[in-house]
Amino acid sequence: MIVISWRTVLMGPYNHPAWCARGHRCNLGEHRATPAVMQVDGVGKVLVTRVLGANGRERLEVTGSAYLHTTGQAATKQVDRTLRGFAHVMASAAAQ
Ligand SMILES: [Zn+2]
Numbered sequence: 001m002i003v004i005s006w007r008t009v010l011m012g013p014y015n016h017p018a019w020c021a022r023g024h025r026c027n028l029g030e031h032r033a034t035p036a037v038m039q040v041d042g043v044g045k046v047l048v049t050r051v052l053g054a055n056g057r058e059r060l061e062v063t064g065s066a067y068l069h070t071t072g073q074a075a076t077k078q079v080d081r082t083l084r085g086f087a088h089v090m091a092s093a094a095a096q
Pocket of ligand 1: 017030031
């Protein structure tokens with residue numbers, strides 16, 4: 001009887017998850033997908049990358065940039081609003 005675990009099925013013959021980009025993105029005990037990029041003209045862009053960490057836990061890495069207002073106070077408000085919005089998005093993603 002051959003027993004194939006779900007981990008074997010999901011990881012494939014070289015222990016890469018099906019979504020892993022392999023090559024230089026996959027190292028140090030981590031598997032990384034090709035980043036997904038969302039560009040919003042005149043606003044900025046966000047990159048999200050699915051990662052299977054060396055600890056066996058998956059996570060989503062997020063990086064990006066957005067243009068700020070030209071005045072310091074307005075830019076500070078933008079940063080504050082963005083952080084609050086991001087905290088809401090992260091909590092929502094973690095809750096599912
Ligand atoms: Zn990999």
